[in-house]
Amino acid sequence: MDRSLRISVNLWIVFILCIPSVTVNLLAIVILTRGKCGLSTCTTCYLVAMATADLLVIITEVLLTRVRYYYFPRSFLDITHVCRINTFLRRASTDCSVWFTVAFSFDRCVAICCLKLSRKYCTGKTAAVVLSTTGTLLCLKNIPFYFTQEPVEVINNVPWGCTIKPNYFTNPIWIGYDWFDVVLIPFLPFALILLLNALTVKHxxxxxHVRKRLRGQTKGENQSDPEMESRKKSVILLISISGSFILLWLVYVINFFYYSITASNFMGYHSAMYIFSQVGYMLVNLSCCTNTFIYGVTQSMFREQVKKALKYPITSIFHFMNK
Incomplete structure (x- = not known):
């Protein structure tokens, strides 16, 4: 019964996470790299990096870990060394997904609030340096996770499976590292995104208000202002990103605090807290298909490119049939 329940949960994860996430992120990467969305080189770099990191999360966390465990047991991915590498990759890709969002929020804050600095900072070259440096540091930070795993069993001198070493939960160094990991993801990004977006919205x-006064508007007038409409869209965009990130990570954070404070043990697959923790992980993975969607779909030219991409197979078939 437990196994059937877990398989059902993973089946939902496949449909809810994999299909839309992989489709959205692949489509976003292809469209953005073509450079026909009217976005600056800097913005395009961040969006492509975010979409790539999100795609890697879905591949490593959902496909190679959860789906593989239930549907393709005893594959080469269960060899301990391969399993350790996958643990490192899914940790690093999740961190990159979050911090690339922070980096992009900072870039937009500079572009809107600091016009002089934006001329030097908001460039494609700077974006490439920021993204590569951030990605490298996060990969280095997650290397210790490779050594937290030990084999479940050894068959014919080949170690199989991965399980967390017992001293990970008792060794003060590992406990400190675990808290450092949680502070880095997601508490610090929470604070930075809220701060950056608050500064941007305030500006x-x-x-x-200054623009209204300069245009001589009064409360009774309804003069259209394209610049103000664009700024309103920016505010909505920033609030959507902040709210989406915080809400989708909130269950994970609550679950972490609960287990850290109460030191509760695993109570089985039917336990309410186990289900709560799995919902938290699912929502965290779900956040990997929202950022690119929110950033990209709000751009009218991006939507036009999506429509063209969706229509292309149909138009190609009709064109081929008419020949």
Whole structure:
């Protein structure tokens, strides 16, 4: 009964996470790299990096870990060394997904609030340096996770399976590292995204009031202002990103605090807390298909490129049939 329940849960994960996430992120990468969305080189670099990191999370966390465990047991991916590498990759890709979002929020904050600095900072070259440096540091930070795993069993001198070493939960160094990992993901990104977006929204509101006065508008007038409409869209975009990130990570954070404070043990697959923890992991993975969607779909030219991409197979078939 437990196994059937777990298989059902993973089947939902496949449909809810894999199919839309892989499709959205692959489509976003292809469309953005073509450079026909009217976005700057800097913005395109961040969006492509975010989509790539999100795609890697879905592949390593959902496909190679959860789906593989239930549907393809005893494959070469169960060899301990391969399993350790996958643990490192899914940790690193999740961190990159989060911190690339922070880096992009900082870039947009600089572009809107610091016009002089934006001329030097908001460039494609700077974006490439920031993304490569951030990615490298996060990969180095996650190397210790490779050594937290030990084999479940040894068959014909080949270690199989991965399980967390017992001293990971008792050794003060590992406990400190675990808290450092949680502070880095997601507490610090929470704070930074909220701060950066608050500064950006405040600047947009103040600039909008100044612009109204300069245009001589009064409360009774309904003059259209394209610049103000663009700023309103920016505020909505920033609030959507912040709210989406915080809400989708909130269950994971609550679950971490609960187990850290109460030191609760695993109670079985039917336990309410186990289900709660799995929902938290699912929502964290779900966040990997929202950022690119929110950033990209709000751009009208991006939507046009998506429509063209979706229509292309049909138009190609009709064109081929008419020949």
């Amino acid at each position: 947009i509101i103040v600039a909008s």
